[in-house]
Amino acid sequence: MSETSSLPTSGTTSSGPDTVGLRLPADGAYVSVLRTLSAGLAARLDFTMDDIEDLRIAVSEAAAMVLDEADEGADLDCEFELGETGMSLSIQAAAAAPSAPDYENFGWQVLATLTADAVIDSSPGSYAVRLTVRTSLSS
Amino acid sequence: MTTDLSRGGGRPSVEETRRLSAVFFLQLRDPDAWAEQRGAIEDELAASDRFQNLSSKEPRDALLLLHHPLVEHCARRFRNRGEPYEDLVQVGTIGLIKSVDRFDTERGVEFSTYATPTIIGEIKRYFRDKGWAIRVPRRLQELRMQISASTAELTQRLGRSPTARELAEAIGCSVEEIVEGLESSNAYSTLSLDATDDDSDGGAGQSMLDAIGIDDESLEQVEIRESVKPLLEQLPPREKKILLLRFFKNMTQSQIAEEIGVSQMHVSRLLAKTLEQLRQSLEEG
Numbered sequence: 001m002s003e004t005s006s007l008p009t010s011g012t013t014s015s016g017p018d019t020v021g022l023r024l025p026a027d028g029a030y031v032s033v034l035r036t037l038s039a040g041l042a043a044r045l046d047f048t049m050d051d052i053e054d055l056r057i058a059v060s061e062a063a064a065m066v067l068d069e070a071d072e073g074a075d076l077d078c079e080f081e082l083g084e085t086g087m088s089l090s091i092q093a094a095a096a097a098p099s100a101p102d103y104e105n106f107g108w109q110v111l112a113t114l115t116a117d118a119v120i121d122s123s124p125g126s127y128a129v130r131l132t133v134r135t136s137l138s139s
Numbered sequence: 140m141t142t143d144l145s146r147g148g149g150r151p152s153v154e155e156t157r158r159l160s161a162v163f164f165l166q167l168r169d170p171d172a173w174a175e176q177r178g179a180i181e182d183e184l185a186a187s188d189r190f191q192n193l194s195s196k197e198p199r200d201a202l203l204l205l206h207h208p209l210v211e212h213c214a215r216r217f218r219n220r221g222e223p224y225e226d227l228v229q230v231g232t233i234g235l236i237k238s239v240d241r242f243d244t245e246r247g248v249e250f251s252t253y254a255t256p257t258i259i260g261e262i263k264r265y266f267r268d269k270g271w272a273i274r275v276p277r278r279l280q281e282l283r284m285q286i287s288a289s290t291a292e293l294t295q296r297l298g299r300s301p302t303a304r305e306l307a308e309a310i311g312c313s314v315e316e317i318v319e320g321l322e323s324s325n326a327y328s329t330l331s332l333d334a335t336d337d338d339s340d341g342g343a344g345q346s347m348l349d350a351i352g353i354d355d356e357s358l359e360q361v362e363i364r365e366s367v368k369p370l371l372e373q374l375p376p377r378e379k380k381i382l383l384l385r386f387f388k389n390m391t392q393s394q395i396a397e398e399i400g401v402s403q404m405h406v407s408r409l410l411a412k413t414l415e416q417l418r419q420s421l422e423e424g
Contacts, residue, residue: 036318039318039321039322040318042303043303043304044303044314046302046304047302047303048300048302049302049303049306049321052303135302136299137302
């Protein structure tokens with residue numbers, strides 16, 4: 001238990017940024033899995049404990065927004081792009097007729113506060129939230 | 140001494156509690172001595188309300204009741220730590236029972252001196268063993284404690300929140316385990332939708348389920364009601380009256396027929412016609 005296992009120090013390799021994908025049923029019960037994965041990845045990118053906590057909340061909000069729009073029985077497609085000082089995350093689901101991006105609601109305010117950058121991509125057939133977070137060590 | 144015991148009806152005096160405690164322990168542990176001294180003791184305590192109330196009970200029960208405020212006192216020290224006060228009192232009472240059963244009267248120490256650490260120990264044990272909403276392996280429970288301790292320390296030293304790697308190095312485990320430990324900390328308390336909010340800032344006794352808003356069903360009706368209003372005004376008086384009696388006074392068609400002086404069949408037809416008219420006008424509007 002006391003042995004410190006070695007981990008890749010950075011997500012960036014010569015062939016471009018590392019990506020991690022996760023596909024889940026678009027169901028609130030699975031969001032915790034997404035949160036856990038996000039936290040796990042962030043821990044490896046030298047995010048601080050506070051950053052990780054923020055990320056968890058941001059991911060929950062983003063997932064909630066996408067779940068609201070997702071079609072019945074759709075999948076939640078999540079992709080993480082790992083950089084040296086942060087990560088970009090896209091959460092997307094099939095949505096036949098998604099509503100227009102709502103940049104006013106509370107969930108969005110939370111998301112915008114906790115992330116370096118966040119955007120809603122709503123088009124017929126698909127609804128996605130993309131966000132970028134950085135470790136506070138880089139600033 | 141005799142006269143002092145029952146004085147001052149407010150807070151029970153410590154001396155009285157001690158005296159009563161000694162009496163009940165004598166009764167419990169040494170029935171022979173008790174039988175011998177009973178008369179004298181009862182005379183001595185004749186003026187004590189508390190003695191009168193408790194002496195009818197079994198000595199063990201009397202002791203538990205007598206010392207119960209001690210449990211409440213101990214439990215209060217652990218309030219606001221995420222466990223209901225009542226539960227802590229219950230667990231503390233187990234500690235009190237153990238103390239009463241194990242207390243050695245020969246030692247010459249006060250019962251409260253012996254009981255307090257036992258009661259607190261029981262409450263602490265409860266926090267350690269049962270405090271977790273989801274049972275988490277001991278290893279992770281300890282890891283969580285290490286993480287929170289190290290986080291506080293490192294935050295001080297670094298002037299910022301530590302990273303998982305820094306925590307891992309400080310504790311001497313892997314980043315994996317830190318992540319695992321963080322995950323387990325979410326298991327300490329789960330939220331039930333039916334759980335009440337006992338922070339009691341106004342919304343006491345309200346469950347989370349109550350707090351989740353739903354659209355008021357009647358809200359949808361407002362619009363319909365408002366658009367029906369002018370249409371109702373345009374109805375002939377008889378039709379209007381039939382609607383009123385049927386839907387506002389909840390009368391049956393037969394009762395309405397009697398009231399207006401037409402047949403029930405006629406009421407039925409008029410109602411159907413009126414409603415159909417209203418529906419059409421609504422849809423057109």
